[in-house]
Amino acid sequence: MSAGAPNYITPVGYAALKAEYDQLLGTERPAVVEVVSWAAGNGDRSENGDYLYGRKRMREIDRRLKFLAHRMKAARVVDPLAQPDKSRAYFGATVTIADEDDNHRTVTLVGDDEAEAGHGRIGWNSPLARALRGAGIGDLRKVSLPGGEKEWEIIEIGYAG
Template sequence: MADRPRLITPQGLARIRAEYGQLFGEERPKLVETISWAAGNGDRSENGDYIYGRKRLREIDRRLGYLSKVMKNAKVVDPAVQPDRDVIRFGATVELADEEDARRTFTLVGDDEADATNGRIAWGSPMARALVGARVGDERTVRLPAGEKSWEVVTIDYPA
């Protein structure tokens, strides 16, 4: 099965590239040096630096593989050039109000850059899927783990 494109904002791709560069260019070489030093100290079976270093190296290599795959399949979508700014699409920042007029603000971003605690929800999440295509004043019902909840779109913003 071919890998599907992963939507991502330019800022999200920049963060992923920065993490890749930091791991590959800084952390991994230092770790390889530490492992080489530890291996030269004799018995590796009880050498904590060697054992931990090898484990951490596997973690870094696994993360580098994942980040490489994300960058390879990334489809950068710049929300600043969204032509129809009245409709919720990828990259939109949306303010919603529920039945009790409690307000929440979300930005729809790629799955690899989602951070719900900072108001960045994944493009593939149930909330985002329910909101796509909505306009200001539209009401959408979202099926959440706690049950269904209705939200009204109050504002839609895109970066300048």
């Protein structure tokens, strides 16, 4: 995603980012700080596994907190149900597509932070999502994939909360 580009995300996706942030900041980080403080009081830190692991884990948590804070700040929450034109595939749409061999696939266009291809949620900036943007039922869209170009027909479009 390019700098300055909006980080589109569904309300559910934003809530998941916020829940992870709150859990790390309010629960996990204080627990690690407590272990590190206890371990630091045990003397030689150079061979103290609790201390060394705790410091490493604290850096990982802090890095993740910084990332999550940045993503939430850049987030533009979009409610899929608020799409004015539900006859076309826009952000939040669940789209059923068929390839040349009539193999059907259903995908939901979501924010890049909430994408899980294995669960049918594809990131807004993925090649398939970019090809589907603005498509209506019956439209044909070509997608360049690592294995070559593939054509899909839009069979169904729906929006859910």
